[in-house]
Each structure stands twice: as structure tokens, then as C-alpha cells.
Amino acid sequence: MNISKKLLLIVALTCLEVSITVFAAFEIAKGARFHQLNFLHLKYINQLANRVEHINLNNHIDIDTLEADILAIREQPQTCINEANALNLFIMKMINTSHAILLCKQDVELANKALYSLEQYRNGVLSREQILQYLVAALQQFNKNSEAFEAPITKTVSFIFISFIPLVIIISLFNIGSITYLSRTISSSIRNLTSLLLSQSHSHKSLDYEFDTNTPDELKSLIFAAKKRIENDLLNLESSQHLQAIVKTQTASLQQANDELAQFAYRASHDLKSPLTGAKSLAKFVIEDIKNADTQEALKNTQTIVNQMEKLELLVTDILKLAKADIATKEREVINFDEIIGDIKTRLYWLIKQNNCDFNTFVNVPVSIKTDKTRLTQIIENLISNALKYYDSTKAFSFVKCDIFIDKNDFTIIIEDNGIGISKKFHNEVFEMFKRFHPHLSEGSGLGLALVKKHVEFLKGTINFVSSSHGSTFKITLPLSTLI
Ligand SMILES: Nc1ncnc2c1ncn2[C@@H]1O[C@H](COP(=O)(O)OP(=O)(O)OP(=O)(O)O)[C@@H](O)[C@H]1O
Ligand SMILES: [Mg+2]
Incomplete structure (x- = not known):
């Protein structure tokens, strides 16, 4: 059973214990009250008896006073009947004391009849002797009933006292035991859990298992x-x-x-x-x-x-x-490579001629490529112009080769030359602005490769190169997915 259910049980038992205690207290108090009412009843009976004695001594009959006395006598049994609830009646029936309530009913009835006889006397139906005889007989019955009332009430109160008080004690003891047990269980669970969490010897698996099985x-x-x-x-x-x-x-x-x-x-x-x-x-x-x-x-x-x-x-x-x-870039457009290469060749014609380079382009792009034409043209033109500008005049034969093709998922441009190349010590400065490593060889601003790199990065591609005294090769790859 988990902690909250145990606590709920204790709450229920405590409620029961309190209810029984309150009920028993009320019932015992009610018993005392019934005794008190009976004493009052006797007092009024005596009062009526004294008055009847005075009448016997030839005194005048005061009907109103007698009526008031009988009404006072009727009041206590009536109160007892009203205050006896269903549970009282049930208990009284069980322990055979319900005749106490019958006695009350008898007294009420007797009082009603006495009142009726007085009314008859007033109307002249009954004589003085008859009414006095009736009142004497009623007084005797009242006295008898009052005497008989005490025993069953005492028995009922004793029964409540004997049976309910031990019950309250048993439930209280049970509650004390349960609370002690529960507080021990809770504190030991907390102690176990604390030591389990603090222990370092457990593996994660065994810790989880212990936690699952032994923790409320x-x-x-x-x-x-x-x-x-x-x-x-x-x-x-x-x-x-x-x-x-x-x-x-x-x-x-x-x-x-x-x-x-x-x-x-x-x-x-x-x-x-x-x-x-x-x-x-x-x-x-x-x-x-x-x-x-x-x-x-x-x-x-x-x-x-x-x-x-x-x-x-x-x-x-x-x-x-x-x-x-x-x-910002211009709209993407479908690239016509023949047109781009043709334009570049026209613009660089003087360089090709002047250096007597063998310049070849190979374009193998079976899909249609869509991109920013200006950026792509500037990339290719800058690399080709460099390859042409920095040719090696000491070599018998100069060439520049431009390959444009699709390689798996990449659109690739390779520009290769057998020019003078770039010394290894400058390789990490190649793409910096205004860097020129052969200023005496050709005119330029030193911004071409910086521009190429910016364009390639803008198009989400990469640029690499290898360069030595044998020549240089620049390779650009652009993801095909961004160009279709
Ligand atoms: N293919 C190449 N072979 C040898 N050196 C090269 C090659 N490409 C670039 N370089 C070296 O790198 C430097 C930077 O090139 P970059 O294109 O940025 O400037 P540039 O050609 O001097 O001027 P421009 O701004 O007109 O292009 C060049 O000055 C040159 O020294
Ligand atoms: Mg250049």
C-alpha cells in the first residue's frame, strides 16, 4: 500500500473514532437529561397530588390551575419522546429497554385524558367526586410510570458506556500503532533512498532496479x-x-x-x-x-x-x-556556357595572343544550370586571366586549360596552367585583398582572387588550389542542388 493510501486509512479511522466518541458523549449526556426530566416529572406529580389533597378538604376546584399542572406533567414525557432518535430506539430495542419510551407515551396519553376529564367537569358532564377519583387514579399511574422509567434509562446509559468507550480505546490504539508504523516506513524509505542515491558502488542499471522496486x-x-x-x-x-x-x-x-x-x-x-x-x-x-x-x-x-x-x-x-x-544578387538565370566562354575569350584575346598560350576549354554540363551569371562569369574570367597573365616565358610551351563539368553532386570548374606558379610561403595569403606576388610581370589590382573567393562563398561553394613552379590549378565546386 502506498503512503497516501495508508494516510487515508488513518484519517478514516480517526474520523470514526471522533464520531463514536462524540456520539457516546451525547448519548450519555442524553441519559442524564432523561433522569433530570424524570425528577422534574415527579416534582409536578407531587404538586398536583398536593392540590388534589386540598380539594379533598372541601376546598374549591380551580380547573385552570389543575390544567396547568397536568400540562406541566405532560411536558417531560413528551420531550423524552421527541429527543429519542432512530438510533436510540434501535439500541433500546436491542437491549430491551424500549419500554421506557412506552411509559412516556402512556404518561402523555394519561395527561391528555386528565385534561379531557377536567373539560368534562367544566361542562358539567362529570361530578366533583368523579373528577377527584379520576385525578387520584391518574396520579398513582404517573408515580408508577415515573418509578418504572429510571431502570431502563440507567441500563441504556450503562450499555453505551460499556460498549462504546472500549471501541474508542481500541480504535485509538490501532491509530497510534498505524501512525507509528507509517512514520517508520516513511522515514526508512527516505533513508534507503538517500543512501541509494549517494552510494557510488551501484551501476546505473542496478540503481534503476533498486529505485523501481524499493521506493514508494x-x-x-x-x-x-x-x-x-x-x-x-x-x-x-x-x-x-x-x-x-x-x-x-x-x-x-x-x-x-x-x-x-x-x-x-x-x-x-x-x-x-x-x-x-x-x-x-x-x-x-x-x-x-x-x-x-x-x-x-x-x-x-x-x-x-x-x-x-x-x-x-x-x-x-x-x-x-x-x-x-x-x-544582393541578381535573379538566377539559365547559363549558356558557350556564350560565357566566348565573351571571356573575346575580352582576353589580346592576352592569349601576346603570350602565345595554348588555351582550351572543355564544357561537359548535361543539365541546365541556373545561377547568377555575373558572379559565375567573374569567377571564370578572373581565374583564366590569372592563368594567362602569369605564364612562364622560360618554358617552351605554355598552356591554359578550363574544364567545366558535373562531378557526382557538384558542379565543378578546374582551371589549370603551367605558368610560374605561386611560392609556397604565400599560399595562405592568396585570397587576401591587394596581395600580388609577381607585380613586375603583369598589371593588376590584386583584387581578382579576393573577388573570386567572395563569389564562391556567396554561391555556397568551395575553392582550392595547388601551385608550384610547374604551374597552378584552381578548383571550384558548387553544390549542384543549389543550381538546378
Ligand atoms: N595562375 C596563377 N599563376 C601564378 N600566380 C598567380 C596565379 N593566379 C594568381 N597569382 C598570383 O596571385 C596574385 C593575386 O591574384 P589576383 O588575381 O588577386 O590579383 P591580380 O591578378 O594581381 O590583379 P587583378 O585584381 O587584376 O586580378 C597575383 O598578383 C599573382 O601574383
Ligand atoms: Mg587576377
Whole structure:
């Protein structure tokens, strides 16, 4: 039986014990009251007897006084009848004392008859002698009944006293025993559970088994509630730690972005400043040349200014492209690779010719690819232009190969050359802005690969490269699922 059921039993027994005690007390008090009423009854009988004696001595009969006396005599048996409830009647019937109530009924009836006789006397139906005889006979009967009433009432009170008090004592003892047993069971269950939870020798399995078999349901629920609470607290702690970690990573990436931006601003302004300073100095020379009427020199210097401005324009265009790479993209469209490659070839024609490179493209894309055309074109064009720009003039034969194909779940672009390559010590700086490792070989802003990387990341792809003095290979993979 679990703890709550045991407690419920004790509550029920205590209620029973209290009810029996209260009932017994009431019944005993009622017995005493019945005795008291009987004494009062006797008093009024004596009062009537004295009055009847006075009448016998030839005195006048005062009907009203006699009526009042008889009404007073009738009141006590009537009260007894009213106060005897069903349970009293049942107990009295069981122990053979119910005649006490019959005696009361007899007295009430006798009193009613006496009142009726007085009424008859008043109406002249009965004579003085007749009424006096009747009253004497009634008084005798009242006395007899009153005497006979005492014994059954005493017997009933004794019965209640003898039978209910031991019952109350037995239930009380039983209650005391049960409460003692229950409190011991509860405290020993708590002790066992505490030592079970604190013991380290148990395996998880045996701990669970012991817990399941030897722990009362209420303690199990208590432990489960505590466990749940601890789990929730741990979960909250974990999620707050997780949030802290996210904040930390985001702060770090913001810091990095901030650093990059500062570096970018510094490099961009530096690279913009030198052609501007150069152009300003040259413009001063041109002024001097014009003053000296040296048109040849003025022309030469002006041409240099134009060249520098073209470079500046290119740099500004590249910076703008890089800035745009971070901003929103255009709508995706189906890519026509022949068209893209054809356009790139046209734009880079001068480089292919100048370097005498063997430039080949292989496109094998059987599915239709949908993506941002500008980004994809800039990726391919930058890599091809690098491969062409950084060719190795010491090698007898230069080649640039562009492979575009589907590999399992990836859309892949590989651009390979046998150019001068990038020294291993610079490999981790390749995608940084304004980094140029062969500035003497070719013109450029040093922003091409940074732009390529930004585009690839935007398209959720990856970029890798291998590079040595034998040449370089750049490989880009974009998940096919994002391009269909
Ligand atoms: N295929 C390659 N072979 C050898 N070196 C390369 C190759 N690609 C890039 N590099 C080196 O990496 C540097 C950075 O390339 P990136 O494309 O970012 O700039 P860039 O070509 O100098 O200028 P631009 O901004 O005009 O592209 C180059 O200056 C070059 O030194
Ligand atoms: Mg480049």
C-alpha cells in the first residue's frame, strides 16, 4: 500500500473514532437529561397530588390551575419522546429497554385524558367526586410510570458506556500503532533512498532496479519532479552557454570583418593615391613643357597621365566589383556556357595572343544550370586571366586549360596552367585583398582572387588550389542542388 493510501486509512479511522466518541458523549449526556426530566416529572406529580389533597378538604376546584399542572406533567414525557432518535430506539430495542419510551407515551396519553376529564367537569358532564377519583387514579399511574422509567434509562446509559468507550480505546490504539508504523516506513524509505542515491558502488542499471522496486510511488514522483527540474536547469544553462558561444563567434567574425575593412580602406586609399600623385606631378611638368613650348615632352607626359588614369579607372572598377560581391544578387538565370566562354575569350584575346598560350576549354554540363551569371562569369574570367597573365616565358610551351563539368553532386570548374606558379610561403595569403606576388610581370589590382573567393562563398561553394613552379590549378565546386 502506498503512503497516501495508508494516510487515508488513518484519517478514516480517526474520523470514526471522533464520531463514536462524540456520539457516546451525547448519548450519555442524553441519559442524564432523561433522569433530570424524570425528577422534574415527579416534582409536578407531587404538586398536583398536593392540590388534589386540598380539594379533598372541601376546598374549591380551580380547573385552570389543575390544567396547568397536568400540562406541566405532560411536558417531560413528551420531550423524552421527541429527543429519542432512530438510533436510540434501535439500541433500546436491542437491549430491551424500549419500554421506557412506552411509559412516556402512556404518561402523555394519561395527561391528555386528565385534561379531557377536567373539560368534562367544566361542562358539567362529570361530578366533583368523579373528577377527584379520576385525578387520584391518574396520579398513582404517573408515580408508577415515573418509578418504572429510571431502570431502563440507567441500563441504556450503562450499555453505551460499556460498549462504546472500549471501541474508542481500541480504535485509538490501532491509530497510534498505524501512525507509528507509517512514520517508520516513511522515514526508512527516505533513508534507503538517500543512501541509494549517494552510494557510488551501484551501476546505473542496478540503481534503476533498486529505485523501481524499493521506493514508494510518492517518493518516486518526488524524485522524478526533482530530476525534471535539474534537467531543465541544465538545459537552460546549456542553451545560455550555447548563446554565449554564438555571441563569441559572431563578435570574432565582426572583429575580423572590421579589421578587413580597415585594411581594405588603407590599401585602397594608398593604391588610389599613388596614380593621383603621379598624375599631379606629371600635370605640373606638362604646364612647364607648355610654358617652354616643348610640345613633344608635353605630349609624352600627357600620355603617361592618361595611362595612369586608365589604371586608376581599372582599380576603381575592381574595388566596385568587390564591394558589389557582398551586396544582393541578381535573379538566377539559365547559363549558356558557350556564350560565357566566348565573351571571356573575346575580352582576353589580346592576352592569349601576346603570350602565345595554348588555351582550351572543355564544357561537359548535361543539365541546365541556373545561377547568377555575373558572379559565375567573374569567377571564370578572373581565374583564366590569372592563368594567362602569369605564364612562364622560360618554358617552351605554355598552356591554359578550363574544364567545366558535373562531378557526382557538384558542379565543378578546374582551371589549370603551367605558368610560374605561386611560392609556397604565400599560399595562405592568396585570397587576401591587394596581395600580388609577381607585380613586375603583369598589371593588376590584386583584387581578382579576393573577388573570386567572395563569389564562391556567396554561391555556397568551395575553392582550392595547388601551385608550384610547374604551374597552378584552381578548383571550384558548387553544390549542384543549389543550381538546378
Ligand atoms: N595562375 C596563377 N599563376 C601564378 N600566380 C598567380 C596565379 N593566379 C594568381 N597569382 C598570383 O596571385 C596574385 C593575386 O591574384 P589576383 O588575381 O588577386 O590579383 P591580380 O591578378 O594581381 O590583379 P587583378 O585584381 O587584376 O586580378 C597575383 O598578383 C599573382 O601574383
Ligand atoms: Mg587576377
